[in-house]
Amino acid sequence: TPGSVVRTQWDGKEIWLRRSFELEETDLKAPHALIHHDEDAEVYLNGQRVGAWQNYTTHYVMEPLNQNFLRAVRKGKNVLAVHCRQTIGGQYIDVGIVDVVRGQAMPAVAPPEKARTELRPPAVPLVVHDPYFSVWSFDDALYEGWTRHWTGAVHGMAGLIRVDGKPMRFMGRPLDVPPQAKGAAAAKSAPAAKGDSAAKDTPPSKEQPIPDVRQLSCQVLPTRTIYRFQAGPVELSITFLTPALPDEVDVLARPVSYVIFEVQSQDGQPHQVELYFDATGELAVNTPDQPVVWQRQEAAGDPPLQLLRIGTKEQPILQKRGDDLRIDWGYLYLAVPKVQDVATVIGPADRLRKCFTAGQPLPTEDDPRQPRAVQDDWPVLACAFHLGQVGQKRETRWLMLAYDDQYSIQYLEQNLRPWWRRDGLDAPGLLRRAAEQLPKLAQRCEAFDRALMADLEKVGGPGYAPFCALAYRQALGAHKLVQGPDGQLWAFSKECFSNGCIGTVDVIYPAAPIFLLLNNQLHKAALRPVLHYAQSGRWKFPFAPHDLGTYPKANGQVYGGGEKSEENQMPVEESANMLILVAGAAKLDGHAEFAKPYWPLLDQWADYLRQKGLDPENQLCTDDFAGHLAHNVNLSAKAIVALACYAELCRMAGRDTEARSYRQLAEQFVQQWIRMADDGDHYRLAFDRPGTWSQKYNLVWDKIFALRLFPPEVVQKEIAFYKTKLNLFGLPLDNRSLYTKTDWHVWTATLADQQEDFEYLMRPVYEFVHFTLPRVPMTDWYWTHNAGRVGFQARPVIGGVFIRALADPQVWSQWARKKPSP
Incomplete structure (x- = not known):
């Protein structure tokens, strides 16, 4: 084997190696295997498979280890095991564990020659509707761990199948031997671990473990996640369908997902098949020590629906606010058709699961012991399907999972209803309607997924469509659609795991491309709360606000100086954001009517940028994690583009004098910007800092809105320079650090005039998505040298990755022409 250093000879077809080592700390950032293998190799830590590689290498390579490493590693003694198989030719194996830490002096790395088109999801969306009703799988296989809320807290769903009497597990870790710990606290540094001490210290059990089915595939599409499993002689397919159809707002706003099971014999013989599903009370509480109550209901229909629901006894509606929180008011619903082959019950998790695996019928009476804490015998909403003999047909x-939060958002002390409840619809009525429409919605979602994926592939090239599919439900599911005080559709976003703010302007800004592409009504719904608040009298400053409060309470800005001080505000940032976003709404409408009620605000913000925008003072921008920066070149570019957008708004409104004046001002600023920012083969990070550089992602709107402000050679020079600064997993945000932002990276790549340059710059991003750790809903802030997450996860800003579709006028026009429902 080339590059090998042989110390121990082996000549069989395979070899197992094992050694132990001690660790004082387990706070690892980016664990990798330093490995040289010939041929197929597997690495295990404390019994968990943490990596597997096929074929062979000719030298030592650094390979990211999977999520199981972070779960299996422990303080003190650890056991590392290695398995290598050889089929032909030389053979060699050597493995070490390395934690790749931050470094600054990194040479540029050319991206892969081809884009990665099959992406391992950082986390898999299952039931994702809003910041509270959001359930994911953080694992490669659906049965490798408990399903979780985006924060990492367990929101357990369990799935079992019996084939010819043999039980197997397909979702979660029900009846694990030893039991998997469920009570691990959610953490921003890593998801709760399935291998933490509560599980490790469990004594050996005499119970026989239930085998897992074998997962064949997992496909994530915009509205669907489709799993395929081999369950002995039958194949089981599970589709998590969330009808997030952007042109049907009433459907999009429904907090209802479908779980669709399909079973088929694979050996030509009939087999007796039964299915079991349950959802724990964890989905209805912030912490599992909260007491819950439950009941069953029925909804009319043909056939009728059996409804099981669970929620907290206290029902503290909109009493809490914060980032790392789950909902603890309202009710979780499980709904199934009331037919002979379906059984439902509410009861203790282990008892019901053991009944099913033993071939016994589920109890006919619901557990009467309530209220009780979720962690007290883990009450679940459960159902079992008796399919009978399943053949080749x-x-x-x-089934349906739904959440009725009754009231969703508090805005200036007023509690707002979810959009779907605006006409008095209740949960049984909602579920009845959803059941009736399932066949139509399934077809609509399949057609929507197919059309959107095709257009994304067309505009972005290989890898772009699956990348956007991973972002789709995350972006939409970080918003809540409600009926505003004015009776109109309002959308509130949450700053997930950045500070928990609600309606943050510099979150709406990067998230906007998904709405601008798919439905302008949703885009305007996100702007209305900010504009309403800014003109309410509560906001006293001459620039736009940063946020509206802390989710789910939009009772006034909390960031920086809040409503009291100009300290630590983002005046240029947010004012420019709002002008650009309102201009986007007008462009799609073809007129400026949306801006009409807000002209005094827009005039004020434009005047502020006229005075302060070209050479910004020492202040924060959206990349506030990098700290204050004076003379910010990229922020200046945003202000200039925003002034041109304001000029265009004035032109559309017939305000010709203002239109000419501000257009001329923007053009003058461009010439000054070029002169002040020029640094030879690129443009600077700050006007007063030669030898620096940054991504100029804000220039993308000049291209998308066809403003024709900046000469083409400005962008061409920047793109050529960026290609020399790529790391293995992306382009750093600027010269100060190796981290980048996923959304801004895509915006920067979209600046490229040549498709091959866009694809060249994007290939490292697809590598990041595939290898990033820890396994959480996609982060938008990560290290470009090791794909490790710096911070943030599940944020709405990931909707910004759809911006490449806006840069194709034909594709954007095609989607914009679709007639949305009210």
Whole structure:
């Protein structure tokens, strides 16, 4: 084997190696295997497979280890095991564990020659509707760990199948031997671990473990996640369908997902099949020590629906606010058709799961012991499907999961209803309607996914469509659609794991491309709360606000100086953001009517940028994690683009004098910007800092809105320079650090005039998505040298990755022409 240093000879077809080592700390940032293998190799830590590689290498390579490493590693003694198989030719294996830490002096790395088109999801969206009703799988296989809320807290759903009497597990870790710990606290540094001490210290059990099915595939599409499993002689397919159709707002706003099961014999013989599903009370509490109550209901229909619901006894509606929080008011619903082959019950998790695996019928009476804490015998909403003999004809069953929060958002002390409840609809009525529409919605979602994926592939090239599919439900699911005080559709975003703010302007800004592409009504819904607040009299400053409060309470800005002081505000940033965003709404409408009620605000913000925008003072911008920066070149570019957007708004409104004046001002600023920012083969980070550089992602709106402000050679020079600064997993945000932002990276790549340059710059991003750790809903702030997350996860800003579609006028026009429902 080339590059090998042989110390121990082996001549068999395979070899197992094992050694132990001690660790004082387990706070690892980016664990990798330093490995040289010939041929197939597997690495295990404390019994968990943490990496597997096929074929062979000719030298030592650094390979990221999977999520199981972070779960298996422990303080003190650890056991590392290695398995290598050889089929032909030389053979060699050597493995070490390395934690790749931050470094500054990194040479540029050319991206892969081809884009990665099959992406391992950082986390898999299952039931994702809003910041509270948001359930994911953080694992490669659906049965490798408990499903979780985006914060990392367990929101357990369990799935079991019996084939010819043999039980197998397909979701979660029900009846694990030893039991997997469920009570691990959610953490911003890593998801709760399935291998933490509560599980490790459990004594050996005499119970026989339940085998897992074998996962064949996992496909994430915009509105669907589709799993395929081999369950002995049958194949089981599970589709998590969230009908997030942007042109049907009433459907999009429904907090209802479908779980669709399809079973088919694979050996030509009939087999007896039963399915079991449950959802724990964890989905209805902030912490599992909160007491819950439950009941069953029925909804009319043909057939009728059996409804099981669970929620907290206290029902503290909109009493808490914060970032790392789950909902603890309202009710979780499980709904199934009331037919002979479906059984439902509310009861203790282990008892019901053991009944099913033992082939016994589920109890006919719900558990009467309530209220009790979720962690007290883990009450679940459960159902079982008895499919009978399943042959080559595919058998289908389905259920619905829904959440009725009753009131969703508090705005200036007024509690707002979810959009779907605005006409008095209640949960049983909602579920009845959803059940009736399932066949139509399934077809609509399949057609929507197919059309959107095709257009994303067309504009972005290989890898772009699956990348955007991973972002789709995350972006939409970080918003809540409500009926505003004015009766109109309002959308509130949450700054997930950055500070928990609600309606943050510099979150709405990067998230906007997904709405601008798919439905301008949603885009304007996100702007209305900010504009309403800014003109309410509460906001006293001559620039736009940063936020509206802390989710879910939009009772006034909390960031920086709040409503009291100009200290630590983002005046240029937010004022420019709002002008650009309002201009986007007008461009799609073809007129400026949306801006009409807000002209005094827009005039004031434009005047502020006229005075302060060209050479910004020492202040924060959206990349506030980098700290204050004076003379920020990229922020100046945003201000200039915003002034041109304001000029265009004035032109559309017939305000010709202002339109000419501000257009001329923007053009003058461009010439000054070029002169002040020029640094030879690129443009600077700050006007007064030669030898620096940064991504100029804000220039993208000049291209998308066809403003024709900056000469083409400005962008061409920047793109050529960026290509020399790539790391293995992306382009650093600027010269100060190796981290980048996922959304801004895509905006920067979209600046490229040549498709090959866009694809060249994007290939490292797809590598990041595939290898990033820890496994959480996609982060937008990560290290470009090791794909490790710096911070943030599940944020709405990931909607910004759709911006490449806006840069294709034909594709954007095609989607913009679709007639949305009210």
